[in-house]
Amino acid sequence: MRNPPTDSRATARSLIEALPRPLPQDEARRADVVQSALLTSGLLNHSDLGHSPAVTAAIRDGLTSLAHLLDMDAPGHGAGRLLLLLLAERDAFTPHPAPDTAQLRARDAATALLCLAQWHVSDDQLRLLGGALEVHAEEARDSSTGRS
Structure with a gap:
């Protein structure tokens, strides 16, 4: 059974809050803090650390949650x-309407997740x-039709 969008929004907020600002520049350290944020948000379990399929699923679920938040x-x-x-x-352009701080934080979280994906995804991150x-x-x- 899938989480309703309201639960996903809470998960996305937890993920965003768990990420340090700014993220470390060192790739290994950045990967560690992003995994830690996935743990804090409940998207990843301690037993799944280092298990690429589980981390990949957590990244996908994190991205999904961020979309629900937006x-x-x-x-x-x-x-x-x-x-x-x-x-x-x-591509260094400003979308219209210009994003607010909350949207920028969601974007930053998504970027951090995609950076972590480089370590765990054998496919391309766009997939x-x-x-x-x-x-x-x-x-x-499913949420709009009342199914779960």
């Missing part, structure tokens, strides 16, 4: 907003992001 500002558009924020960061956005769409649809 749905609060634009119902039904959280996934698109997350993707736009990530592209804007990568992982696409899978997370697909899960988001299914959960949002």
